[in-house]
Amino acid sequence: MTADIGVADLRYRTRGLGTLLEIVVAAPSVLLDAVRILEEEVARIDAAASRFRADSEISRLHRFAGRHVVVSDTLFSALDAALTMAEATDGAVDPTVGEAMCRLGYDRDFSLVAPGVSGELPAPAPVPGWRRVVLDRSRSSVLVPPGVALDLGATAKAWTADRVAARVAATLGVGVLVALGGDVAIGGDAPEAGFAVGVTDRCTDDRSAETVALRTGGLATSGTVVRRWHLGDSEVHHIVDPTTGLPAVTPWRVVSVAAASCLGANAAATAAMVMGRSGWDWLQSRGLPARLVDTAGRVWRTPGWPGVTPDRLAG
Amino acid sequence: MAPDAKRAHAISLRAAGRRRDASWNRIRRVTRAAVVAGVAGVAAVGMYVSKAFPGHQAHPASATSGVPALQPGTSGTPTTVPTPTGAPAIAPPTTVPVQTSRPPAVSSGVS
Numbered sequence: 001m002t003a004d005i006g007v008a009d010l011r012y013r014t015r016g017l018g019t020l021l022e023i024v025v026a027a028p029s030v031l032l033d034a035v036r037i038l039e040e041e042v043a044r045i046d047a048a049a050s051r052f053r054a055d056s057e058i059s060r061l062h063r064f065a066g067r068h069v070v071v072s073d074t075l076f077s078a079l080d081a082a083l084t085m086a087e088a089t090d091g092a093v094d095p096t097v098g099e100a101m102c103r104l105g106y107d108r109d110f111s112l113v114a115p116g117v118s119g120e121l122p123a124p125a126p127v128p129g130w131r132r133v134v135l136d137r138s139r140s141s142v143l144v145p146p147g148v149a150l151d152l153g154a155t156a157k158a159w160t161a162d163r164v165a166a167r168v169a170a171t172l173g174v175g176v177l178v179a180l181g182g183d184v185a186i187g188g189d190a191p192e193a194g195f196a197v198g199v200t201d202r203c204t205d206d207r208s209a210e211t212v213a214l215r216t217g218g219l220a221t222s223g224t225v226v227r228r229w230h231l232g233d234s235e236v237h238h239i240v241d242p243t244t245g246l247p248a249v250t251p252w253r254v255v256s257v258a259a260a261s262c263l264g265a266n267a268a269a270t271a272a273m274v275m276g277r278s279g280w281d282w283l284q285s286r287g288l289p290a291r292l293v294d295t296a297g298r299v300w301r302t303p304g305w306p307g308v309t310p311d312r313l314a315g
Numbered sequence: 316m317a318p319d320a321k322r323a324h325a326i327s328l329r330a331a332g333r334r335r336d337a338s339w340n341r342i343r344r345v346t347r348a349a350v351v352a353g354v355a356g357v358a359a360v361g362m363y364v365s366k367a368f369p370g371h372q373a374h375p376a377s378a379t380s381g382v383p384a385l386q387p388g389t390s391g392t393p394t395t396v397p398t399p400t401g402a403p404a405i406a407p408p409t410t411v412p413v414q415t416s417r418p419p420a421v422s423s424g425v426s
Contacts, residue, residue: 181426
């Protein structure tokens with residue numbers, strides 16, 4: 001990791017997990033301790049859940065498909081979170097999309113995929129389904145059936161952001177904001193006015209479309225504006241619809257959601273992308289503040305999100 | 316031999332035959348019960364051992380270390396989903412976001 005420490009603004013920014021990692025604390029004296037926790041947790045989840053590392057736990061889990069394998073607390077908890085989100089989103093965010101991702105060419109670090117890969121769009125086929133993954137709590141073991149490949153890309157960063165925020169707040173006793181690739185988690189006692197978070201298409205954008213203040217929970221954004229590549233002649237993206245195993249066909253460009261946790265916010269945002277038009281109703285039925293931008297650039301806000309909301313979703 | 320003596324002898328032979336047949340039947344019942352009980356006992360002990368000591372089977376190495384992993388078989392309590400604990404898995408925040416004109420500390424966007 002390379003680091004750019006800005007103690008004056010109590011913010012630390014670095015890179016890891018193939019994206020931008022940031023942490024902001026409400027007390028300058030604990031910044032370096034908070035950074036240490038961030039780096040520990042990021043290294044831990046990378047070693048546990050990276051499907052691009054041959055030495056990661058999840059890669060070894062795939063090699064022992066069909067058998068119960070005892071895993072670390074980190075991987076077990078991350079898988080537990082992924083399955084919880086799969087259930088909560090009615091299967092729209094499914095961790096068994098790994099094989100579908102590989103068929104689309106996303107089988108290595110994205111920097112190697114971005115220039116494009118050869119091949120052609122595969123025929124639609126549903127992914128194996130999250131219910132086939134078996135967790136045994138009594139032994140912290142996991143069984144992945146043969147032919148099933150896991151991809152925790154939709155939940156692992158957000159889960160880690162929550163974990164870092166909780167650990168910093170608990171051990172250092174300060175309010176903290178953690179942003180891993182744009183997945184934002186708040187821990188501890190935030191400043192009275194909250195942490196100001198820009199809402200953008202890309203987490204690296206300097207200018208935000210709007211800025212909101214958050215005091216609790218998490219905020220996450222999913223979308224198809226990045227991690228796009230060419231598979232032969234077809235342009236594809238990284239949000240896979242579990243019912244087809246293909247990139248989701250969606251009217252949304254980006255979806256941002258605020259929730260009680262960053263994990264929940266990210267899963268809800270991705271689920272809305274996958275659900276397409278019905279994602280709008282799904283978010284509202286759960287009372288989640290959300291901001292959706294459609295492919296025409298129009299902005300839609302559910303109740304609870306600051307701003308003006310159009311009356312209905314146009315045809 | 317007198318007719319009465321012959322009849323008595325025949326009756327005696329039949330009675331002895333009946334006693335012999337009854338003895339064989341008892342032996343067969345007892346043997347059958349013993350075999351059934353033995354097989355059931357061996358099966359019960361086998362099931363107990365397989366549950367109590369699952370590690371004797373071939374098993375993959377632990378994903379976390381070189382220590383062999385357990386093979387829970389059917390003795391564990393596997394679950395495909397976490398047990399719900401009351402609150403919904405995806406809940407709204409306890410404080411809603413509000414608009415602000417302050418410069419953002421970080422951005423939430425796609426990565």
